[in-house]
Amino acid sequence: MPSTGKESRKTIRVVLAEDQGMVLGALAALLEIEGDISVIAKAHNGNEALDAVLAHKPDVFITDIEMPHMSGLDVAAELKRRRTGTRVVIVTTFARTGYLRRALEAGASGYLLKDMRAEELADAVRRVHQGLRVIHPELATEAWGEMDPLTDRERQVLRLAGEGLASGDIASQLGLSDGTVRNYLSEAISKLGANNRVEAARIARTKGWL
Amino acid sequence: MPSTGKESRKTIRVVLAEDQGMVLGALAALLEIEGDISVIAKAHNGNEALDAVLAHKPDVFITDIEMPHMSGLDVAAELKRRRTGTRVVIVTTFARTGYLRRALEAGASGYLLKDMRAEELADAVRRVHQGLRVIHPELATEAWGEMDPLTDRERQVLRLAGEGLASGDIASQLGLSDGTVRNYLSEAISKLGANNRVEAARIARTKGWL
DNA sequence: AAGCGTGGGTGACAATTGTCATTCTCGCTG
DNA sequence: CAGCGAGAATGACAATTGTCACCCACGCTT
Known part of the structure; x- marks a missing residue:
């Protein structure tokens, strides 16, 4: 065992959050090895995760992004705000630059994709625990490729x-006028270089801007 | 081959297919416990999976559905055609009745959702190995709830x-006329009880009819 | 041969969508 | 105070979408 410092001797305490029970259990098994x-x-959603982290003060918090009630990114942001010492590693399916950017803004120390080799996870956890930053290679390069051009309303x-x-439905749901909604949509469509609302939505989704 | 009584002593040989490397490794760890x-x-896509199953003749083949090159359903169908003795368990994120129907048609013995408890997986594998069928409870009930009402064109x-x-684009891509496309769309919209093409597509997707 | 179902097509019309220019408020900021 | 910019709304117009009633050509039945 390389002794970078004192604490590399002790076991690393981890809290794990992931909404798919099966994956949650499997990842836990993987790490316990x-x-x-x-x-x-272990937590099945954002709320549970936040509670668990606050209660246990783990060294590292590993979380998925898309979860019920509170996304992993939200939890990360909240942890940053509360200045817990816990380091955050995001593990997600999505290679969206928008997500990565938000993750980093939320103070995450790691951003990994689920399609990388399983063996690398434990390693990433160790690195992050030592204060290093671990970003999935493919994303690291183009990370700041493009900013989200959309306004909140859009x-x-x-x-x-x-x-x-x-x-019309959108208008009433947001308390706007029908015409205004169409204006925003029109703006969004042109910003994204799409031909209609559907394509625009698709583009925004794949970029992680939702 | 010995009677069912004896071989329940031996270890169950499993081949695992899943495109997300991390989940693949984690599930393997979970089962190895x-x-x-x-x-x-272990296989990362449909082709590899098929090869692996044919080469190793495992007792049980566990596979995701959505994978590159060949879906888990395709692999299951191929295995059925070739009459290998291997039993198939589908493990997927999607609770789509269409998928379940196709899985059963392809001779699968199990259909589980990734959001169930991790501990149940090993159990399901044992049951399937014994010749039982294991369908995720929520789906089992409404399984044959509704058939896909769409025609191929729709x-x-x-x-x-x-x-x-x-x-217009759709029309030229399929070599149809603009009006015809709109007729099909209109039909589909009314069959699905939607209000427009987007909603119709969304509904069809969630039902697994695509 | 008459009848029928299916896949594809027309044409017409109403509703929805996309685009623009313009207006009205606020809330800032110089 | 004047001026600017963002957010929201109007109105008008063109394009696209959704609906419907029919038409046509084939291929099968009877």
């Missing part, structure tokens, strides 16, 4: 439009 | 419409 890592709590409207709601 | 289950091969058209293509 490593002698120096111990999963002290985002909201686009999200609903992508679900198939008509302009 | 069990003394009576042994993961003899499906094609709806798929493209859902991507954001305009009627």
